[in-house]
Amino acid sequence: MFNRSRRNLAHWFTLSMGTILLIFAGIIYYQRAVNSLEESDRLLYKKARVMAANIDYGLRQGKEHIDLSNVPILGNYSPPSDSEVVYARWYSATGQLQQFYGAQPSDQIQAIAAFQTIKSSPEWLRQLTLPVDYNGRTIGYLQIAIPLTDAQKTLRELLIVMVVTVPLTLGVISLVGWFLGGLAMQPIQNAYVQMQRFTSDASHELRAPLATILSNAQVGLLSPVDAGKPKHSRLEKIAETAKSMNRLVTDLLFLARQAGQLDAKSIQSIHLNDLLKDTIATSSIQGVAQHLSLHLELPEERVIIKGNSDLLKQAITNLLTNACKYTLPEGTVWLRLLTQSHHILIQIKDTGIGIPDVDLPHIFDRFYRVDEVRTRKKGGSGLGLAIAQQIVEAHGGHLTVSSEVGKGSLFQIELPLSEKISCGYNGDIEDCHS
Known part of the structure; x- marks a missing residue:
């Protein structure tokens, strides 16, 4: 960055x-x-x-x-x-x-x-x-x-001098610009590193007391309800709040640690077809989509890209969870994989409540909520979309959204394509070639 x-x-x-x-x-x-x-x-x-x-x-x-x-x-x-x-x-x-x-x-x-x-x-x-x-x-x-x-x-000699000196001067100017750019960015980089360190340290330190609060509340919930119903209700609120705070701290810690480019050691070849199948089959997605129609649309060929499979899976999970939460029962959510000449598209489309135009430019900002009351009821922290965008950009891609109130939203991930493999079947054996 x-x-x-x-x-x-x-x-x-x-x-x-x-x-x-x-x-x-x-x-x-x-x-x-x-x-x-x-x-x-x-x-x-x-x-x-x-x-x-x-x-x-x-x-x-x-x-x-x-x-x-x-x-x-x-x-x-x-x-x-x-x-x-x-x-x-x-x-x-x-x-x-x-x-x-x-x-x-x-x-x-x-x-x-x-x-x-x-x-x-x-x-x-x-x-x-x-x-x-x-x-x-x-x-x-x-x-x-x-x-x-x-x-x-005279003019020819002057032109020769200019042809030689102007490129050399431009080279010197570019080196000076690089040096001055480094000097200008140094204070900003130092401040950013300090902020990242503070966020990481604070998030790490908060997890221990939150875990203690949650464990004690859960132990208290093990007692019979009849023994103290008001006390039991308070402990449930404490446990839910502790879980929400724990998710928030985890998200903050992720944002602090994953800022910037991907670690070269974590980059590997990813079969997107299999990744999307695994993602949509996870219990967290199936749980939040239990009253919805969830469809997966994949191309016939196997699509391979370079990246971190765990991070991409988290980004898609965040977008799918967001789509399912804000789609009314009996609604529909689609997860699609499309291939083009030099890039691939992952689309998450829903028939949900949509996003107002005034909020579209800000939905990827950290802690931004379209509707504070409704978002809190859904358990959102305002960091899911920011995390998804950060992961996509770290992979050299773009995350965009289009939406219409009352009709639904379309989130689209665009990533560079590494390889596209066509597959067929020869008897019982799957035959694939690039």
Whole structure:
């Protein structure tokens, strides 16, 4: 129980801190990508401005004349080795190609956007299309592009660092979460152990005086009734009360000792078909169901699970006893075993008085009684269902209930299935196989 809580704490701590870490890493990567792109754009714009400043524009014989001979890269000068310009193009005001450097472009300008990323192979390019104005009129478009190799390399290196460091950091966070979960659970575990020890010790110590009271009352009941009828009646009440207290102490002691997981030494293979047959045939069940119709429904195959047979038998006995006590005479109680793909269902259904909806969420709480007066008349302590639930959960299962007032209740145990064996008969010999 505490290890499960510790795992949950560590899980949620790792999940929350890991989410924050991933968001933080994503923000860093995004910001670095934006910064790299801005650096490329500044460099690209600077080169474009230098080229545009060397364009010579004028009128000759009444016609405009654009001279690109002095423009770096596009003009008569060979581009410097460190220019990084992949291509440069000059388009007229109408978008017609006039002059270019680099790969042959289309004759018509394709994009007027200022900055654009060209996802070409083998490297991406950052392209700038710069309108060149003269006296408030656009005389043409200068389009140049530089590779994004440096930016891509920087981002690739950052991504590799993140791919390595983020999982390592998540591992460290999970270890820290496990450690902190242990620290957080330690006081709770200590308090729980002390409570369990106190409950166990108190229950154990109470059994001795209760046994003494009960034995003395029973000895007193051996005397003839005529010798003192009032005294005899009081002794009967004392004996009944002592028996009820003894059952209560036994239940408390069981809850204290059986908390948590099952002891590995007590786990064995259980033939559920035989277990249910033995359970329904016990004198305690037959006694409480003597005015009822009690039915057992089993599948043809033999069903085997792993667990503690004594504890499972007690859980089913508690549920059957509860169903029989609150079913009116001539009513019916069913005990069913159903198999599904990976689990089994044990159902206890009755035609009893039912449980109000307001009480259904609380019936597995310790000492909870739907009707205090009626429950005490039936001899209940409010621990039977809590014990059944604790046993089922210790076996890795679930105990659920559905009920309708005046029509009855259905308690259902769901347990993991270990093995299902089909059986047939060959003559007088039972033939079983999995």
